[in-house]
Amino acid sequence: MDYKEDYHNNHLNWLLSNNTDAKRSIMDIDGFITKIGQKYGFMIDHKNNNDTVSINTLRQLSKFSYLTLNDNTIIKSFIVRCTIDEKENKMVDHATIYEIRNYKKVIDKKEKNDFIENTYTLFETRELIDFLSPEKHNQLIEKIKDRF
Numbered sequence: 001m002d003y004k005e006d007y008h009n010n011h012l013n014w015l016l017s018n019n020t021d022a023k024r025s026i027m028d029i030d031g032f033i034t035k036i037g038q039k040y041g042f043m044i045d046h047k048n049n050n051d052t053v054s055i056n057t058l059r060q061l062s063k064f065s066y067l068t069l070n071d072n073t074i075i076k077s078f079i080v081r082c083t084i085d086e087k088e089n090k091m092v093d094h095a096t097i098y099e100i101r102n103y104k105k106v107i108d109k110k111e112k113n114d115f116i117e118n119t120y121t122l123f124e125t126r127e128l129i130d131f132l133s134p135e136k137h138n139q140l141i142e143k144i145k146d147r148f
Helices: 011-018 055-062 125-131 137-147
Strands: 031-033 040-047 074-085 090-100 116-122
Antiparallel strands (some): 031 040
């Protein structure tokens, strides 16, 4: 298999995919955010509005959801679906964030919706930044909870 930039994401993923069995999951995590002294940390996979989310991506992210690290940080896993305007340094239109359930709750599930714990819609870039800031995450959820 030839390296395809729009599919493999990086050369290491291509090398591993090309030389291992098909049962292996190779994910490119777009963000891992923690802050010393904060209760939550975040594992993030970004998707543009027209990207497809595979059941395998959801299953693998669920393995990290609500995992507790050695320092007692609890990891929340998210898929963040939005378009980013690099020139304007902001998101375009809105962001939809899917919070992924813990693996133990979805181990035998086969439908994509079964993996979603909560869905959030954010309309401002500042909301997205605060949502993904460990120190502001809970306050932002409280601020927007009436939207859902």
